[in-house]
Each structure stands twice: as structure tokens, then as C-alpha cells.
Amino acid sequence: MRTQHRNIFRWLLGITMAAASMAAHADNYPSRAITLVVPFAPGGPTDTIARNVAQHVSGTLGQPVLVDNRPGGGGQIAGSLVKQAKADGYTLFVGATEMFAINQTLFRQFSYNPLKDFVPVSAMVDTPMILVVAKDSKVTSVQELIALARSKPEGLTYASQGLGSIGHMLGQAMASRTGAKLIHVPYKGSAPALQDLVTGRVDMMFDVMMSSGPMIEGGKLKALAVASPRPFANLPGVPTMAKSGVEGVDGSVWFGVVAPVGTPGEAVTALNAAIVKAITSADLTKRFADQGMRPLPQSASQFGAMMKSEVDRWTPLVKASGAQVD
The missing domain is CATH 3.40.190.150 (Bordetella uptake gene, domain 1)
Structure with missing residues (x-):
């Protein structure tokens, strides 16, 4: 019986010490x-x-x-x-x-x-992701872009930052929502994709402001829409995808x-x-x-x-x- 009591006491003491140790650890966090x-x-x-x-x-x-x-x-x-x-x-x-x-x-x-x-x-x-095209593109709106894609049997190409990237998924969503034929061209990151977009090797791209912004400001790209439920303060006057007539293509x-x-x-x-x-x-x-x-x-x-x-x-x-x- 004494042995049993002694074991219970040790068990309770162990729990108490562990709890005290955890409390001390929490109080001292972070210590390194x-x-x-x-x-x-x-x-x-x-x-x-x-x-x-x-x-x-x-x-x-x-x-x-x-x-x-x-x-x-x-x-x-x-x-x-x-x-x-x-x-x-x-x-x-x-x-x-x-x-x-x-x-x-x-x-x-x-x-x-x-x-x-x-x-x-x-x-x-x-x-937010921005839908961009080259400055020389004839399209000036999302609806013009959709109409152009529908008018071409081969459709239009869209670049992305890589297979499975948000840029890829938004292009897929846009094609599904509009019925436009959009061919995915994956790249290894934004930089090479934007280079080919600027030179006309691909037709469009969804990209973040951090990488595409300087090219928009520099006149190398045109921003057609913001893939966000609300307008973007950095791009005044650029409509959302929903305002452009395409619902459900949002992705930050x-x-x-x-x-x-x-x-x-x-x-x-x-x-x-x-x-x-x-x-x-x-x-x-x-x-x-x-x-x-x-x-x-x-x-x-x-x-x-x-x-x-x-x-x-x-x-x-x-x-x-x-x-x-x-």
C-alpha cells in the first residue's frame, strides 16, 4: 500500500513539475x-x-x-x-x-x-493578381480579349509562373467561365513569362503587381483587370474581373x-x-x-x-x- 501511495505521489509530483516547467517556458518565450x-x-x-x-x-x-x-x-x-x-x-x-x-x-x-x-x-x-497584355496588343478590355480568343480557332496563349501556379489556375478559371480557348504556357517564374509577354510570344498573363507593376508603369504592359473582388488602389481606373463581365475569376x-x-x-x-x-x-x-x-x-x-x-x-x-x- 505504501508503495502504491509512493508511486501515486511521484506521479503527481512529476505532473506538477512538468506543468511548472511548461509555465516557466511559456513565461520565458522567446529565450533564443x-x-x-x-x-x-x-x-x-x-x-x-x-x-x-x-x-x-x-x-x-x-x-x-x-x-x-x-x-x-x-x-x-x-x-x-x-x-x-x-x-x-x-x-x-x-x-x-x-x-x-x-x-x-x-x-x-x-x-x-x-x-x-x-x-x-x-x-x-x-x-491581387492582375490580367495583363503587351502594350502592342490590340485589345483594351477583358471582353475584347475574350472575343479575340473566340475568333481564333487556335485560341490565345496565356503565360503563368509555373504549372499549378495561381496564374495557371486563374487562366483555367477564365477559360471555363467564358468558353474562350486559352492555351496554357508554363514558365519558371514571373520574370521569363513577362519577357515573352512583352515581346509578343504569348498573349496574356495573370501576375502580381510586385513583378508586373514596373512594366505597367513603364508602358510595356497594359492592365486589363484586377482578379480581386474590389478595385486596386495602385491601379486606379482598372476594373475588377467581375466588373469586366467575368465572375468567379478572383485570386490573390x-x-x-x-x-x-x-x-x-x-x-x-x-x-x-x-x-x-x-x-x-x-x-x-x-x-x-x-x-x-x-x-x-x-x-x-x-x-x-x-x-x-x-x-x-x-x-x-x-x-x-x-x-x-x-
Whole structure:
């Protein structure tokens, strides 16, 4: 009997000590450097956003926030690293719409489930896709573009940032909604696709303001419409796709942060507050606005709900496109 009581006492003491240790850990978070794992090479939009936010979060939390670039595999290299990391709030995954809502359907085999293997921490920013054509194109509106595509037996070509990218999915949606014949031409990123659009090798493209904006401002491209439910302040006078007569072709690229499943709620709360403070700061808000982005201040649970809705929205579009990557 005494042995049984002694074992129960030890068990209760162990639980008490573990709880105290967890509480102390939460109170001290963060006590060392935090790493943001980015699935792209340095210099791209995701990397730039991550580094801007990291600097602010570091100042708020009083610890270094480092960026670790792990490109490749549609986010699988970075995602797998974070998925296998200790769930303590010190290793986070920064990604975009593709990593969190598209690629798990696009790839035949994918190494993580964004909704099951991670906990949402915070959204950061989003930016709408713009339908653009070359400055020499004869079309000046979405309806003229549709009419031209219908008039040609071979249809029109549209460039994208790659197979399964949002640019690909929006072109697919536009073809489905309008009956226009649109032939997909995938590229490895926006830069080569825009080059061929400018020179007339392809007819149209959905792209983000960050990369196409300078070409629109420089007169090399014409913006026909914004693939967003509302007009875009950076492009006054450019209508939405819906206003142009094409419903259901909306798609913004959004960026967010997740952590390994099991990360303590206290750490998630602290990180969310620091990231929201960063993205709503005056200097970052202006910097983002100049690049065609807007902050998305959300709670962790709101971001989780957004991720779920985006997975539900993009999954049938990816399947309908027939696109798959081995």
C-alpha cells in the first residue's frame, strides 16, 4: 500500500513539475533565436516579406529572428524541415498560397498536409493578381480579349509562373467561365513569362503587381483587370474581373506563417501579436503598399479559417485543370 501511495505521489509530483516547467517556458518565450524557413531563394517576394517582418518581430520579442532559405520541391524541402522540427515556437514556416492551399493537390505525392501538420500563426500580406497584355496588343478590355480568343480557332496563349501556379489556375478559371480557348504556357517564374509577354510570344498573363507593376508603369504592359473582388488602389481606373463581365475569376497571392503541430499556444499568441504589430507598422504598411501588397492582420484562428477556405477553393480548380507534378 505504501508503495502504491509512493508511486501515486511521484506521479503527481512529476505532473506538477512538468506543468511548472511548461509555465516557466511559456513565461520565458522567446529565450533564443527564432528561425523563419522560407521555401524560395533569397531576393524573391516571399524572402523579402519574411526579412522585413523578421526585423520588426526581432525588435518586439527581443531575440534574433533569422531567415533560412530552403527552396525546392514546391515548398516540400522547407515544409518538411519545419514539420520535423521541435514544436517549441523557434522554427516557423513562411509560405504563400501555393504552399498552403494548392501544391498538396498538384503534386502526386506531397510531404506535408498544411492543415494537419502545422498550426496557423499569422497571415502577413496579400496582393491581387492582375490580367495583363503587351502594350502592342490590340485589345483594351477583358471582353475584347475574350472575343479575340473566340475568333481564333487556335485560341490565345496565356503565360503563368509555373504549372499549378495561381496564374495557371486563374487562366483555367477564365477559360471555363467564358468558353474562350486559352492555351496554357508554363514558365519558371514571373520574370521569363513577362519577357515573352512583352515581346509578343504569348498573349496574356495573370501576375502580381510586385513583378508586373514596373512594366505597367513603364508602358510595356497594359492592365486589363484586377482578379480581386474590389478595385486596386495602385491601379486606379482598372476594373475588377467581375466588373469586366467575368465572375468567379478572383485570386490573390497571400503569405503567412505556420508552426509545427503541437507548438504551445502561448508561443503562437506571442508570435501572432508580434507579426501583426510588424505588418501594421507605418513603415512596413507603406513599403508593402508601394509594392502592391496590403497587410492581413488576423488572429491565429482567423488565419487557420482562411487557410481552410483557400484549400477548399483551390482544390477543385487544381483537379479540374488536370495539372499534376511528380
